[in-house]
Amino acid sequence: MTRIVHLSDLHFGAHEPALIAPLIDAVGRARPDLTVISGDFAQRGTRPQWQQAEGFLNALPGPLLSIPGNHDIPHYNPLLRAFAPYGRFRRATGGPDEPVWRNSRAVVAGLNTADRWQWMRGKVSPPHIDGLRRAYEGAAHRTRIAVMHHPLEHAAVTVDPLMRGARDLMQALPGMGVRMVLSGHIHVSHIAPFRDDPGILFVQNGTSLSTRRRGEANVFLTLDLEGPSLRVTRHYATPRGFVATAPESWCLEDGLWLQPGHQPMRAQLPR
Ligand SMILES: [Fe+2]
Numbered sequence: 536m537t538r539i540v541h542l543s544d545l546h547f548g549a550h551e552p553a554l555i556a557p558l559i560d561a562v563g564r565a566r567p568d569l570t571v572i573s574g575d576f577a578q579r580g581t582r583p584q585w586q587q588a589e590g591f592l593n594a595l596p597g598p599l600l601s602i603p604g605n606h607d608i609p610h611y612n613p614l615l616r617a618f619a620p621y622g623r624f625r626r627a628t629g630g631p632d633e634p635v636w637r638n639s640r641a642v643v644a645g646l647n648t649a650d651r652w653q654w655m656r657g658k659v660s661p662p663h664i665d666g667l668r669r670a671y672e673g674a675a676h677r678t679r680i681a682v683m684h685h686p687l688e689h690a691a692v693t694v695d696p697l698m699r700g701a702r703d704l705m706q707a708l709p710g711m712g713v714r715m716v717l718s719g720h721i722h723v724s725h726i727a728p729f730r731d732d733p734g735i736l737f738v739q740n741g742t743s744l745s746t747r748r749r750g751e752a753n754v755f756l757t758l759d760l761e762g763p764s765l766r767v768t769r770h771y772a773t774p775r776g777f778v779a780t781a782p783e784s785w786c787l788e789d790g791l792w793l794q795p796g797h798q799p800m801r802a803q804l805p806r
C-alpha cells in the first residue's frame with residue numbers, strides 16, 4: 536500500500552495557530568509515504584508568512600511534494616512579483632515548483648498553476664502540459680497522479696472561472712494515463728470522478744489550517760492506494776485534534792472510478 540497525506544491551503548498569516556501542533560502530530564501518526572501540499576502556504580506571500588510556513592514544513596515527516604498557489608506569490612512587492620514570483624516558495628520548500636515523486640506503485644507530478652498576471656484565476660499553458668507529460672515517461676504500470684492548486688472542474692462551490700487552459704489540460708490528461716488529480720484553492724473538499732472523464736478521480740481538498748473556511752471544518756486527507764483500489768479518509772479538526780471520519784472506498788474498474796455497491800450514473804459515462 537502507498538499512503539499519501541494531502542494538505543492544502545495552509546494560508547500562514549490567516550491561519551489557526553492552535554491547529555498547527557495537532558496537524559503536525561496527526562500527519563506524523565499517519566506515517567505517510569508522501570505528503571502533498573497543494574498550494575496557498577501563505578496568505579500574502581510575505582517573508583514572515585513564508586518563515587512560518589517553512590517552520591511548519593520542517594516539522595512534517597518527509598518526503599514532501601509542494602506546489603505553489605496564487606497566494607504564494609509576493610503580494611506587496613511588485614519587483615519580486617514580476618521577476619521572482621516563486622523565489623520564496625522555492626527557498627521555503629527546498630524544491631522546484633513542478634516536482635515529481637515516484638515509488639514502485641505511483642508517480643505523483645506537480646503542476647504550477649499560479650500565475651503572477653492571472654492571480655486569482657490561475658493558468659496552465661502548453662509548456663506546463665508538456666512538462667507534466669514528460670514526468671510520466673517510464674511510469675509503466677504505476678498510478679499516475681497530478682497535483683495542481685486550481686481545480687479543473689467546478690465542484691462544491693464556484694468561486695472563480697476555471698483557470699485559463701483548464702479545458703486543454705483536461706483533454707490532455709487521459710492521453711497521459713493520469714488517474715487522479717489533487718487540487719486545492721476552493722477551501723471545500725469534494726471527491727468524485729470528473730464529470731467530463733469518469734476515468735479520472737477529482738480529489739479536491741478543503742483548507743487544512745486557514746481561518747478562510749467555507750462551511751467546512753479544517754481538514755486533511757489520507758489516500759491509501761492498493762492496486763486499483765483507493766481509500767480516502769477525511770480528518771477534521773476538532774477540540775480533540777484532527778479526527779478521522781469513515782473512509783470512502785473507490786475502485787478503478789474497466790477504466791472508470793466506482794464506489795463498491797454504487798452503480799455509475801449513466802450521465803457520467805462517456806458518450
Ligand atoms: Fe486558498
Ligand SMILES: [Fe+2]
Nearest residue numbers: 575604605720
Ligand atoms: Fe488559492
